[in-house]
Amino acid sequence: MAKANKEEYKHSNSGIGGQYKTWFLDYASYVILERAVPAIEDGLKPVQRRILHAMKEMDDGRFNKVANIIGQSMQYHPHGDASIGDALVNIGQKNLLVETQGNWGDVRTGDDAAAPRYIEARLSKFALEVAFNAKTTIHQLSYDGRKNEPVTLPMKFPLLLAQGAEGIAVGLSTKILPHNFCELIEASIKCLRGKRFELLPDFLTGGIVDATNYNDGKRGGKIRVRAIVEELDKKTLVIKSVPFGVTTTTLMESIVKANDQGKIKIKKVTDHTAADVEIIIELAPGISPDITIDALYAFTDCEVSISPNACVIVDNKPQFLTVSELLQIATDNTKKLLGWELQIKLSELQEKWHYTSLEKIFFEEKIYKELEKKHETWDAVLAAIDKAFTPFKKLLKRAIIREDIVKLTEKPVRRIYRLDIDELNEQIKQLEADIKDVQYHLEHLTDFAVAYFENLLKKFGKGRERKTEIKAFDTVQAKSVAIANIKLYANYADGFIGTSLKKDEFIGEVSDLDDIIAFTKAGVMKVVRVSEKTFIGKDIIHAAVFQKNDERTTYNIIYVDGKTGISYAKRFNVTGITREKEYDLTKGSEKSKIHYFSSNPNGEAEVVKIILSPNCSAKKKELDFYFEELEIKGRGAMGNQVTKYPIKTVRFKDAGRSTLDAKKLWFDNKFGRLNTEEKGQYLGKFEAQDRIVVYYFDGNYEIIDQELTQRFEPEKIILMEKFVPEKVIATVYLDNEKLQYNVKRFKIDTTTLHSKFMFIKEGKNNVVMAVSSNEHPLLLVKTGKGQAQQQTKYKIDQLVEVMGRSAVGSKLTDFNKAVEMEWVVQQEETPQTALFD
Structure with a gap:
């Protein structure tokens, strides 16, 4: 009995397991195919398709309550009103297929739409044109078998790429980013023409997108999206857009959180968003706007990373495609549907031509008189009429069937008048012209499809220009912008450093992202993270923030080798290390120790x-040692011998000088950054006190320091160079009021850093055309186009005298739309003999 029960138990478990596997697989397939992932044919998920189908059934040109639309859609979608309502609001907020009325919420702020009973919607004219055609729609039974619903809509537009899609299924997900309406149409035209195209995302929320790694939307690609953050003044920033998928509410929460964590320092953040996004950030005193902007990108939702994952249903299976493949499929599908519609139209025209021709023959050849003759049966009448048509059947394009003759007999006899016959002839002539036109389009289907897309762009493209700026931007290093707001202490004797040692000696303020480099008397170097308490080694002699790849900070040491008693001196940089690892700066012998240590930020x-x-036997007990005589080598180098005698002490005597070349700086005009990595325009060699001057197209200049965290907008800069106060600056600018170009020479008379000063006449649309600090500037002015172009060279230093910065200057030439100005590089020996050539 027990054995039988055991066997029965095993059998029942096997059955349940089998059912579970089958049911779960069925459920997974259902979620993938019927709920989460869009179809390739029309770019719609089932719920979206059913909503649009229901709206088409209800469409009478007027707005319908969303509650009514939801009710109509529930006849096709078996998942309740909430899912339908959410999907409809999502479609409406994309402002493409559905026109909305009422409060539909705001994707920028995260505000929800009003209740369905309060808001209204109807299909847009665009949707009616591209998404519906009863003649080309294949239907299937709805879930309860009572209604017919479309398998897919006959979508003649790459809707999936325009709207984007996002969904989570069982075991897979999809994330297709939205693209620009106009660019999709232009790409479809290029696709039809066999030309190359590129598609990049575009978001209704605007912002800036770096699509360098978009990888054609393929799985594994990535884009970075940033809010537009601008400096209102030195104490205030304004955020003018939010990244895709981020709301003003979540953005502000992330800013407050970063402030609470000490990543940024702000006084207040306020949301003034109305028609446009406007979030005002008031900075704490003494905080740099440039660093704060970088910190917002590094630590808040002002920058987000998005990974596309274009999964769609193709032939009832999920497939991962690229954006280009999706557009190619959508374009081919549009062309196919257009061809299908033309074929249907051609058949209808041919059928109409056939019947109109029959009608004409019927009355013109008086075949209708067969109706007046006495025939035994109705079938005999129809047979007689069919026989009467025999001589004319060769004129027709298909055989005459019984239905044609029956239909003719129902026509009124008044058609026998000549006026009616002439009207039939006109109809036939027009039908033949229409047939010829449709046949031409079928033979040139690609051109027809191109014209179709061009018409879409003309009718619906206005107001759908790109909203997201495409711009490559650099990666913000979190360490470089983190606010130093944590106090670091050291117990030098016992060898501990940390943030919790508040009774010990204060080192300085650091951020929790910093690394700390420390040296001990025994010659051990170690780099550690900021923490509450970390052991370095007894007798710490130096601790500071460590900057990776720093080739300018130079360490000078004199140490004694414990084994031989010989003292050595060396100079070295520390550019890269393994964190928490101990590095011995001596020869590693026991009892080795450092006599002298210094850290020099600029290679002093x-x-x-x-x-x-x-007590030593040396005759000379004191000597001066010059570190400048040593080369800077690696930290592992032994160093140069200083003395074989025991040293009592080493004292600092004189600061000396830097043995490093002046720092070389470049301006990266792609990212708008100063750098030392040889990226962009070379600015020159800079000592610590040197400054940079920036000239802007709007007529301002600004003197700045060498801080690498500064941000610039390259498109606004006409010239950036090393600032030399003695130089005379030559400039040509447009005086828009007088419609002339003025020229002037001046010296910069200000020294204030990070403040802009106007150097041209103030006025609306006045703009700088050229700036030069050359001693003898020679300006080439080209006017006109093609063979009619004229060129004139102006020797500016002989044309105008040096004047004040605020002077208007002298007229150079009249305004000309087709003008180009450029400085000519001169040979030193070229004599300056004339005002102009």
Whole structure:
């Protein structure tokens, strides 16, 4: 009995397991195919398709309550009113297929739409044109078998790429980003013409997108989207857009959180969003706007990373495609549907031509008189009429069937008048012209499809221009912009550093992202993370924030080798290390120790006085040592021998000088950054006190320091160079009021950093055309186009005298739309003999 029960139990478990596997697979397939993933044919999920179908059934040109639309859609979608309502609001907010009325919420702020009973919707004219055609729609039974619904809509537009799609199924997900309406149409035209095209995302929320790694929307690609953050003044920033998928509410929450964590320092953040996004950020005193903007991108939702994953249903199976493949399929599908519609139209025209021709023959050849003759049966009458048509059947394009003759007998006899016959002839003539036109389009279907897309762009493209700016931007290094708001302490004797050692010696303020480099008397170097308490080694002699790849900070040391008693000196940089690893800066012998240590931010090489032990046999007990005589080598180098005698002490004597070349700076006009990595325009060599001057197209200049965290907008800059106060600046600008180009020479008379000063006449649309600090600037002015172009060279230093920065200047030439100006590089020996050539 027990054995039987055991077997029965095993059998029942096997049955349940089998059912579970089958049911779960069925459920997974259903979620993928029927709920989460769009179809390739029309770019719609089932719920979206059913909503649009229901709206088409209800369409009478007027708005319908969303509650009524939901009710109509429930006849086709078996998942309740909430899912239908959410999907409809989502479609409406995309402002493409559905026209809305009432409060439909705001994707920028995250505000929800009003209740369905309060808001209204109807199909847009665009939707009616591209998404519906009863003659080309294949239907299937709805879930309850009572209604017919479309398998897919005959979509003649790459809707999936225009709207985007997002969904989570069982075991897979889809995320297709929205693209620009006009660019999709232009790409479809290129696709039809066999030309190359590129598609990049475009979001209704605007912002800036770096699509360098978009990888054609393929799975594994990535884009970065940024809010537009601008400096209102030195104490205030304004956010003018939100990244895709981020609301003003979540953005502000992320800013407050970053402030609470000490990543940024702000006084207040306020949302003034109305028609446009406007979030005002008031900065804490002494905080740099440039660094704060970078910190907002690094630590808040002002920058988000999005990974596309274009999964669609193709032949009842999920497939992962690229954006180009999706557009190619959508374009081919549109062309196919257009061809299908033309074929249907051709058949209808041919059928109409056939019947109109029959009608004409019927009355013109008096075949209708067969109706007046006495025939035994109705079939005999129809047979007689058919026989009467025999001589004319060769004129027709298909055989005459019984239905044709029956239909003719129902026509009124008044058609026998000549006026009616002439009207039939006109109809036939027009039908033949229409047939010829449709046949031409079928033979040139690609051209017809191109014209169709061009018409879509003309009718619906206005107001759908790109909203998201495409711009490559650099990756913000979180370490470089993190606010130093944590106090770091050190117990030098016991060898501990950390944020919790508040009773010990204060080192400085750091951020929680910083690394700390520390050195001990025994010659050990170690780099550690900021933490509450970390052991470095007894007798710490130096601790500071570590900057990776820093080739300018130079460490000078004198140490004694414990094994031989010989003292060595060396200079080295620390550019890269393994965190938490101990590095020995001596020869590694026991009892080795450092006599002298210094950290020099710009490669300074000091002079020190070495005092030897009074008991040693050396004749000279004091000597000066010059670190500038040593080369900078690796940290593992042994160094140069200083003395074989025991040293009592080493004292600092003189600061000396830097042995490094002046710092070389470049301006990266792609990202708008100063750098030392040789990216962009070379600005020159800079000592610590040197400055940079920036000239802007709007007629302002600005003197700045060498801080690498500064941000610039390259498109607004006409010239950036090393600032030399003695130089005379030559400039040509457009005086828009007088419609003339003025020229002037001046010296910069200000020294204030990070403040803009006007150097041309103030006025609306006045703009700088050229700026030069050359001693003898020679300007080439080209006017006109093609063979009619004229060129004139102006020797500016001989044309105008040096004047004040605020002077208007002298007239150079009249305004000309077709003008180009450029400075000519001169040979030094070229004599300046004339005002102009």
